[in-house]
Amino acid sequence: MTIHGLLPLAPLAAVAMVSVAHAQAVQPGDLRASPERLVQAAVEGVIGTIQSNPDTRAGDLAKITAVVQKQFLPYTDFQRTTRLALGSAWRTATPEQQQQLHEQFQMLLVRSYAVSLAQLREQSVKFRYQPVKSGSGATDVVVQTRVINNADEMQIDYRLQRTANGWKIYDINMMGAWLIEVYRKQFADIVARSGVDGLVKYLTTHNARQASDA
Numbered sequence: 001m002t003i004h005g006l007l008p009l010a011p012l013a014a015v016a017m018v019s020v021a022h023a024q025a026v027q028p029g030d031l032r033a034s035p036e037r038l039v040q041a042a043v044e045g046v047i048g049t050i051q052s053n054p055d056t057r058a059g060d061l062a063k064i065t066a067v068v069q070k071q072f073l074p075y076t077d078f079q080r081t082t083r084l085a086l087g088s089a090w091r092t093a094t095p096e097q098q099q100q101l102h103e104q105f106q107m108l109l110v111r112s113y114a115v116s117l118a119q120l121r122e123q124s125v126k127f128r129y130q131p132v133k134s135g136s137g138a139t140d141v142v143v144q145t146r147v148i149n150n151a152d153e154m155q156i157d158y159r160l161q162r163t164a165n166g167w168k169i170y171d172i173n174m175m176g177a178w179l180i181e182v183y184r185k186q187f188a189d190i191v192a193r194s195g196v197d198g199l200v201k202y203l204t205t206h207n208a209r210q211a212s213d214a
Contacts, residue, residue, distance in 0.1 A: 026038060026040070041075065042075035046117065059118050087184055104203035130144040138162070144157050154175070
């Protein structure tokens with residue numbers, strides 16, 4: 001799934017399936033939870049729900065998307081993701097344009113993640129979390145994880161920022177490419193050709209097309 005060069009997020013779904021009971025113990029906004037526990041809760045909570053429901057386990061994409069929206073989004077700050085991915089274009093956009101960009105980009109991220117989870121809903125994957133290597137006063141950290149699927153191993157890194165509502169995921173590194181960095185260049189190319197309104201239209205059209213194909 002692409003937007004004329006916009007990269008899909010399918011590989012993100014490889015973050016799966018360990019102990020759902022442990023994941024449920026940490027809720028979004030828990031100020032006492034460590035970054036790695038927040039990441040674990042975000043990932044495993046979604047996977048556990050998908051596996052426990054016959055419709056989502058069977059691959060109902062609309063319902064899987066609803067699970068991601070309800071259970072994964074509270075652990076994220078995709079408004080910050082959007083702002084950083086837009087760069088200077090965000091600062092020149094009107095408040096209305098900013099709201100549209102945030103809504104449409106978030107929709108893209110959520111649906112891409114849901115498509116990925118649908119593809120891996122029946123697989124059992126082991127997930128290891130590395131302790132954060134930073135001081136107790138850090139406000140921006142990276143949680144390194146390793147995903148073991150049979151004989152294959154993949155590293156996925158999550159960047160989180162400490163907010164008034166606890167740690168929030170706002171960037172993900174897959175195979176050496178940070179999400180924000182990838183989209184920043186692609187968004188800049190679209191804005192250079194068509195302006196901020198052109199990017200809004202591009203994302204809106206793409207999301208509408210994907211919804212109609214579901």
